[in-house]
Amino acid sequence: MELYSQTISELRDLLDRKEVSVKEVVNSIYQRIDRVEEKIKAFVTITEDKALEMAEEAQKKLNSMEAQNSKSLLGIPIAIKDNMCTKGIRTTCSSKILYNFIPPYESTVTSRLIEHGYVLIGKTNLDEFAMGSSTENSGFHVTRNPWDLERAPGGSSGGSAAAVASDECIAALGSDTGGSIRQPASLCGVVGLKPTYGRVSRYGLVAFASSLDQIGPITKNVRDAAILMNIISGHDPFDSTSVPLPVPDFTAVLGRNIKGMKIGIPREYFIEGMDKEVEISVKDAIRKLESLGAIPVEVSLPHTGYAVATYYVLATSEASSNLARYDGVKYGLRAEGKNLLDIYMNTRAQGFGSEVKRRIMLGTYALSSGYYEAYYRKAQQVRTLIKKDFEDAFTFVDIIVTPTSPTAAFKIGEKTADPLQMYLSDIFTISVNLAGVPGISLPCGFTSNNLPIGLQLIGKHFDEESILKVAYAYEQSTDWHKRRPNL
Amino acid sequence: MKDVDSINVLKYEAVIGLEVHAQMLTDTKIFCGCSTKFGSEPNTQTCPVCLGMPGVLPVLNKKTLEFTIKTGLATNCKISSFSRFARKNYFYPDLPKGYQISQYELPICEYGYVEIVVNGETKKIGITRIHMEEDAGKNIHESASGGGGNYSFVDLNRAGVPLMEIVSEPDIRSPEEAVEYMKKLRTILRYLGVCDGNMEQGSLRCDANVSVRLAGQKEFGVKTEVKNLNSFKFVGKAIEYEIRRQIKVLEDGGKVIQETRLWDSERGITESMRTKEEAHDYRYFPEPDLVPIVVDQRWLDERRASLPELPDIKRKRFVSEYGLPEYDADLLTSEKSTAEFFEEAVKQGAHPKNTSNWIMIEGFKYEKEHGIAIHETPLKPIHLVSLSKLVETAVVSGTMAKSIIFEVMDTGKPPEEIVKEKGFIQISDTSEIEKAVDDVIAKHPKEFERFRAGEEKLIGFFVGQVMKMTKGKANPQMVNDLLKKKLF
Numbered sequence: 001m002e003l004y005s006q007t008i009s010e011l012r013d014l015l016d017r018k019e020v021s022v023k024e025v026v027n028s029i030y031q032r033i034d035r036v037e038e039k040i041k042a043f044v045t046i047t048e049d050k051a052l053e054m055a056e057e058a059q060k061k062l063n064s065m066e067a068q069n070s071k072s073l074l075g076i077p078i079a080i081k082d083n084m085c086t087k088g089i090r091t092t093c094s095s096k097i098l099y100n101f102i103p104p105y106e107s108t109v110t111s112r113l114i115e116h117g118y119v120l121i122g123k124t125n126l127d128e129f130a131m132g133s134s135t136e137n138s139g140f141h142v143t144r145n146p147w148d149l150e151r152a153p154g155g156s157s158g159g160s161a162a163a164v165a166s167d168e169c170i171a172a173l174g175s176d177t178g179g180s181i182r183q184p185a186s187l188c189g190v191v192g193l194k195p196t197y198g199r200v201s202r203y204g205l206v207a208f209a210s211s212l213d214q215i216g217p218i219t220k221n222v223r224d225a226a227i228l229m230n231i232i233s234g235h236d237p238f239d240s241t242s243v244p245l246p247v248p249d250f251t252a253v254l255g256r257n258i259k260g261m262k263i264g265i266p267r268e269y270f271i272e273g274m275d276k277e278v279e280i281s282v283k284d285a286i287r288k289l290e291s292l293g294a295i296p297v298e299v300s301l302p303h304t305g306y307a308v309a310t311y312y313v314l315a316t317s318e319a320s321s322n323l324a325r326y327d328g329v330k331y332g333l334r335a336e337g338k339n340l341l342d343i344y345m346n347t348r349a350q351g352f353g354s355e356v357k358r359r360i361m362l363g364t365y366a367l368s369s370g371y372y373e374a375y376y377r378k379a380q381q382v383r384t385l386i387k388k389d390f391e392d393a394f395t396f397v398d399i400i401v402t403p404t405s406p407t408a409a410f411k412i413g414e415k416t417a418d419p420l421q422m423y424l425s426d427i428f429t430i431s432v433n434l435a436g437v438p439g440i441s442l443p444c445g446f447t448s449n450n451l452p453i454g455l456q457l458i459g460k461h462f463d464e465e466s467i468l469k470v471a472y473a474y475e476q477s478t479d480w481h482k483r484r485p486n487l
Numbered sequence: 488m489k490d491v492d493s494i495n496v497l498k499y500e501a502v503i504g505l506e507v508h509a510q511m512l513t514d515t516k517i518f519c520g521c522s523t524k525f526g527s528e529p530n531t532q533t534c535p536v537c538l539g540m541p542g543v544l545p546v547l548n549k550k551t552l553e554f555t556i557k558t559g560l561a562t563n564c565k566i567s568s569f570s571r572f573a574r575k576n577y578f579y580p581d582l583p584k585g586y587q588i589s590q591y592e593l594p595i596c597e598y599g600y601v602e603i604v605v606n607g608e609t610k611k612i613g614i615t616r617i618h619m620e621e622d623a624g625k626n627i628h629e630s631a632s633g634g635g636g637n638y639s640f641v642d643l644n645r646a647g648v649p650l651m652e653i654v655s656e657p658d659i660r661s662p663e664e665a666v667e668y669m670k671k672l673r674t675i676l677r678y679l680g681v682c683d684g685n686m687e688q689g690s691l692r693c694d695a696n697v698s699v700r701l702a703g704q705k706e707f708g709v710k711t712e713v714k715n716l717n718s719f720k721f722v723g724k725a726i727e728y729e730i731r732r733q734i735k736v737l738e739d740g741g742k743v744i745q746e747t748r749l750w751d752s753e754r755g756i757t758e759s760m761r762t763k764e765e766a767h768d769y770r771y772f773p774e775p776d777l778v779p780i781v782v783d784q785r786w787l788d789e790r791r792a793s794l795p796e797l798p799d800i801k802r803k804r805f806v807s808e809y810g811l812p813e814y815d816a817d818l819l820t821s822e823k824s825t826a827e828f829f830e831e832a833v834k835q836g837a838h839p840k841n842t843s844n845w846i847m848i849e850g851f852k853y854e855k856e857h858g859i860a861i862h863e864t865p866l867k868p869i870h871l872v873s874l875s876k877l878v879e880t881a882v883v884s885g886t887m888a889k890s891i892i893f894e895v896m897d898t899g900k901p902p903e904e905i906v907k908e909k910g911f912i913q914i915s916d917t918s919e920i921e922k923a924v925d926d927v928i929a930k931h932p933k934e935f936e937r938f939r940a941g942e943e944k945l946i947g948f949f950v951g952q953v954m955k956m957t958k959g960k961a962n963p964q965m966v967n968d969l970l971k972k973k974l975f
Binding site: 083084085091093098101103104105107202203204205206207209210211237238239240241317318320321323324325326327329330331340344364367368369372376 | 535538539540541542543544545546547574576578580583584585586641768770771772775776777778
């Protein structure tokens, strides 16, 4: 077994028993990157020098402490989506407008990883400013799905998901505004968890839609997701929307019995138009959970049909404001211009890609005087109804089970001409962000083309434990997560 | 075109509302830990948050909430139990995020009022709302400052400094009322210690919404917003100008255009800045990075209980408790420290009306000349007690007391000592005064003739001459009496 193909918990064991050194682990990763990155193109920036420094530091700490005291990430190579600020390391959001932006501060999540001794492997590609479902909207390059290089890895955290799936890192962080962790995890055959809104600090995450964005882990298995959740969760005084609730040990629930747990099957999610192979795999997964003692219950989330429209009003409205700061005045790209207005317009015309521009225009329109009531306010009202749908359903069930995405990975270029078609790729994940509840995607099968299919488990607010518990039980009773792409 | 002076302006009534921005006296900015100190090197009081770096988030400085709520309570506002921030979106280099965090729907304070006194009449001016927001930075235009370059500098030290915006109802009817309202707000803010009220440094700023209508008309006229009013004087002058300008437009058969106008203090006029069509659409929406503000009732009750005695109440108390005229009470209570100094002296035994006069006349004069308020000089309340006794026992005259006050403010010497040193003892010996009166009459026979012939105002001249001769020591009442005796 190669070191690069290990999980966090496996490597922890090897490192603590001094069977391998951090340097060996890190070198193994970079050898892997050397071999496959050209095909995958998961990274925007590879930070090898920094990684070797961090590895040395981690090794020193490891040498000086008892194995049982070692921190869970000491010496573990992790990739970070390039929309989380890393002090002194270029952070681009895969946008030309930030092509040269080097943050003067560290995001809260990466600060926590640093405290736990992680090794930063590189910054991964994304749809520009996390706006997209295929990573094709990157301002730099397209990332490919490790299972089929002709296909997209999903998005927007496509770089992180592809890097994990192709063993270019041990684990990664992504961000999820409408499905951007779960959908690429599904399309790349890995595990991706979007925590409850407010569980993880957003400080240092470059905002797309502030009321929806949440950082979460993308990993090779459920246990690793729980390990990362233990580290990144918790209140942050720098993020008022992070909630001051105690953080449980998420690994403690792994392996617990799921007998008697009620799992809700929303009837609105199993509809015409869903890929047959996806439907079959998800239904098989539900039967598997039933065989493990869970009780399937049909539930209704009646406002599901409005979720995509609601999302595209609210997310774009917030984005139109969040992206106003990229004006060429303080950092990033500055285009020439005759006067101030010219500089603004040229900078933004040259710096932003077409999807970002489309969303800024949509959002600006929705917030404009005379349209606000019909769009923004109405969407907020519908959002409340969608949230209530989940609250109502959760009075009957412990978790809700759905497909993560209506299809497996699609071809690169297949949906770029039709933004609406692309938006529908997130139809099963978007409501979760609107409601603020946690969701996890994990592999539940493969198509006849050998493309991974994802199962989504949705939990109550701040009950990541239940979805981790069920996900782990399912994972342990199946072999899907052990499959690796041929590269 | 009509000459504005020939127009009967009384036909018209002005309707005025003020939007006042008050910089809060907090040590740190509203959404980050940077210092709010004025006058530091450009961009030295900044951090990723107030620079609007990608990925940063605001965290509310609780002190600003407390200050705003205190102001709301002091202006009789209803404090919202649920309030939220909003983003006001517009592009400008001094606005690093491309939006200002402010409040829009659901401000923290609403439906208040303050009382002002104009021409002896008390009037309530309604407060529509008070909300919190962040200040922007400052652009320094190299071309405008004579540097010759066609570029500008941006200083973000001020970006994120906490402001309160206090919006009045259109209850104000004259420039005088506007100035009184501003003064009253300033007094309240200073009493609360939430704003230093310094208009020159910009910590208190004012925009005025002005319209005119025919007296008796119910509907409002078209309003203009006048900006850049950075002193009480300019508030009055700019509004006065704008009212006359609008009246003239109407009298000439024109229509007032809804627009924003800028006060040019050097030329004493307002000029169009942008019309309604050019106005920004700020696209306000709730700030998703900050959680709504929920005010706890008990916390609010504690704040209410801990409010200082406010100027209006103090003023009324000074009238009833110390028998001061309304005018004195108003002036003394316009600064909390002055009121406290007055009250301390009186409590220790100083004569209320004399003390009031000394503070308002000699004290204010001294402050105007030296820039130091009476309570900041070496003069202590106990000195005013001694001086009151010296006057009451007729040891010194009122005139002497005045010169003694100045000396105490300069040196801090007790009045008794000054009296001894300078021989400031009033002459109350009739024969001595009579001699001086006779001398003066002898020197000015013509004036005395006119005086006798009934030119009564000449008595002042003779009193003055006697005082001069006695170096101010003669008891003025006795001089008066003696002069009148000589007359008949």
